[in-house]
Amino acid sequence: MRGAGGNDGGEFSFLIGLAMMVAGGYLLLSNIVIRPMFGFGTRAFGLGGVDVTTGMLLIPFMFGVALIFYEGRSKIGWFLAIASVIALIAGVISNLTLQFSALSVFDLLVILVLLFGGIGLFLRSLRG
Numbered sequence: 001m002r003g004a005g006g007n008d009g010g011e012f013s014f015l016i017g018l019a020m021m022v023a024g025g026y027l028l029l030s031n032i033v034i035r036p037m038f039g040f041g042t043r044a045f046g047l048g049g050v051d052v053t054t055g056m057l058l059i060p061f062m063f064g065v066a067l068i069f070y071e072g073r074s075k076i077g078w079f080l081a082i083a084s085v086i087a088l089i090a091g092v093i094s095n096l097t098l099q100f101s102a103l104s105v106f107d108l109l110v111i112l113v114l115l116f117g118g119i120g121l122f123l124r125s126l127r128g
Contacts, residue, residue, distance in 0.1 A: 020118025
């Protein structure tokens with residue numbers, strides 16, 4: 001039976017590298033703060049200077065749902081409802097702000113050494 005990457009003795013480097021990658025990735029992602037704000041911004045989609053807000057997206061959604069309940073096969077109703085939900089989700093995702101929480105330089109260096117050192121060990125263990 002051969003080890004990781006088809007060579008002998010690669011299991012230890014593989015496991016240590018994997019553990020370091022997981023620990024570094026976890027620490028990096030756990031120190032990122034997400035600040036949500038909704039809105040497509042000003043003058044979105046060339047609407048003549050009109051800001052697109054959540055309420056503006058919910059109005060066609062409500063009409064679409066009403067049309068769906070009135071007639072289940074209404075293509076316009078389904079289109080309005082689905083397009084409004086997609087626009088709402090896209091607006092929320094596109095306006096997330098990712099920031100690092102307050103870290104000391106030592107903490108950041110430990111995270112980077114764990115993450116990239118683990119990647120190096122992991123890849124070395126897979127080399128034939």
